[in-house]
Amino acid sequence: GESNRAQLARTFKRPTTWGNYCSEFSPTSCSDDRDEYDGVATRRPADKAESAKYYSEGAFRGYFRYTEKNNCTExxxxxxGHFVDPICEWSGYTQGQIYWNDIALDSDGTVPPYGSYTWSEMIQIWTAANETQEDLIMYWWRPDWVPHVFRGGPGEFVPVTLAEPSEDCTLARIDTEAKCSINATVRRGASEGACDYEPFVLKKVMASSLRRSSRDVPEVDRSPAYELIRAFRMTDLVI
Known part of the structure; x- marks a missing residue:
């Protein structure tokens, strides 16, 4: 809510690309002279691809800064505050969750339609935050190898929970086309769909021999067990 707006703005700074840091913020313009090392970059980026990076091991530690968007005085x-939002094609619903839960966060990436980040950029930004000990909040999921890499250290992932997911909430979620709309109102969806994510843990596994053994029996004598199991459905929320 509004009472937390200033705190979020103070806590979560904006990440800066290597090229942008060298051209606008480095006191030495990222000189490769060891005597002029600025504590962030050992050299300037070699090309356009490096210039767009948020972290490069041994060359650019990453840099986070306040911008006008963080200025709650003005x-x-x-x-x-800054939120590292993934591209709209991912399975998240962050735009609606942030808006309907009144969370003062915004993403500043370069991917349209709402300034999101690619997978590789998100990894770079998290690594930079770990290297520089900056606070960071972003979308991610479990199980995945990335949280495991940072487990036990200062950059360990800490989950943020929203309202308990329900069947009504999940049914109110919008589709990918709506999530990728240039219209912010469409991207947010309905408030009913702003709950937390439901766990995806259920898998139904059947041996192929079950189908064969069932079909080998004359239909008049065949057990309905196979068709019953094949048709069985249960959502994760039922558990």
């Missing part, structure tokens, strides 16, 4: 009603 913009008390619209200031935000």
């Amino acid at each position: 913009f008390p009603r619209t200031c935000t």
